[in-house]
Amino acid sequence: MKKALLLYSDGLDSRLVVHLLQEQGYTVEALYFALPFESKRITPKKTNNLNLTIIDITKEPLLSEYLSILKKPKFGTGAGINPCIDCKIFMLKKAKEYADKHGYDIIATGEVPGQRPMSQTNSAQTKIDAEIKFKIIRPLADAGFSGRSRKKQIELAKKYKIKYPNPAGGCFLCEKEPSTRLKTLLKKDLINEKTLILTMIGRHFFIDDIWFVVARDETESRLITKFKTSIKDVKGKPSIYYNNEKGKQKALELQEAYSTGTSKEERDKFEKVKL
Ligand code: SF4
Numbered sequence: 001m002k003k004a005l006l007l008y009s010d011g012l013d014s015r016l017v018v019h020l021l022q023e024q025g026y027t028v029e030a031l032y033f034a035l036p037f038e039s040k041r042i043t044p045k046k047t048n049n050l051n052l053t054i055i056d057i058t059k060e061p062l063l064s065e066y067l068s069i070l071k072k073p074k075f076g077t078g079a080g081i082n083p084c085i086d087c088k089i090f091m092l093k094k095a096k097e098y099a100d101k102h103g104y105d106i107i108a109t110g111e112v113p114g115q116r117p118m119s120q121t122n123s124a125q126t127k128i129d130a131e132i133k134f135k136i137i138r139p140l141a142d143a144g145f146s147g148r149s150r151k152k153q154i155e156l157a158k159k160y161k162i163k164y165p166n167p168a169g170g171c172f173l174c175e176k177e178p179s180t181r182l183k184t185l186l187k188k189d190l191i192n193e194k195t196l197i198l199t200m201i202g203r204h205f206f207i208d209d210i211w212f213v214v215a216r217d218e219t220e221s222r223l224i225t226k227f228k229t230s231i232k233d234v235k236g237k238p239s240i241y242y243n244n245e246k247g248k249q250k251a252l253e254l255q256e257a258y259s260t261g262t263s264k265e266e267r268d269k270f271e272k273v274k275l
Pocket of ligand 1: 035082083084085087088119171172173174
């Protein structure tokens with residue numbers, strides 16, 4: 001039996017591709033990439049008819065490898081600092097290593113032309129395939145699916161009686177607003193396994209070369225207070241993370257400025273150094 005390795009996201013497209021590949025006579029194994037900047041990651045569970053392997057990019061050594069792509073993407077970025085083409089190449093290279101090791105005939109993806117502006121165009125796919133040098137198939141594209149609408153996919157899911165989850169959160173790298181902050185944190189090598197979570201929450205400041213993160217709600221406060229260098233929230237006052245012991249005094253000032261009921265003038269002096 002032919003063996004297909006599927007880049008699996010657990011969404012509707014991936015689930016349809018499992019079905020299409022099985023119909024074509026493939027044994028399918030799914031490879032799920034836990035990416036560092038996915039907001040609201042939902043890690044899929046092993047299902048009865050599908051072997052699932054998770055590759056965790058939030059942990060070393062893969063995290064550093066991924067961050068180095070963010071620092072210098074060969075094929076540029078989208079609206080934020082999302083290096084979609086390089087990101088796809090990164091995942092497919094890992095998939096190829098896995099496929100070579102475990103004897104797979106093809107790698108499959110759930111990509112649909114025109115669904116995403118940067119990586120799911122024909123020219124992007126040509127660039128990607130040229131870097132991988134392995135047989136890659138895109139069964140939804142081959143079946144004529146295209147564009148952003150999911151209507152046709154939903155119809156097919158009904159026909160095949162496939163259940164699927166609602167779309168999960170998007171990729172944080174695609175957002176314009178945090179791109180300056182992320183670029184600064186990357187340049188200063190401040191993103192690692194531990195601090196990764198901080199990059200996607202809170203208000204950020206750089207004062208005297210110290211990085212501060214101010215919580216915006218209780219969930220963020222809870223995450224921040226897990227760090228050794230942090231000050232706890234007290235009623236109406238947010239938790240603050242600082243990456244250097246020397247930042248404690250400034251962190252207390254930030255806490256005061258961003259407390260409930262504090263005047264705008266208090267905050268304005270910090271807004272200038274906001275990342
Ligand atoms: S949106 Fe782009 S950068 Fe983000 S996970 Fe997808 S391909 Fe990678």
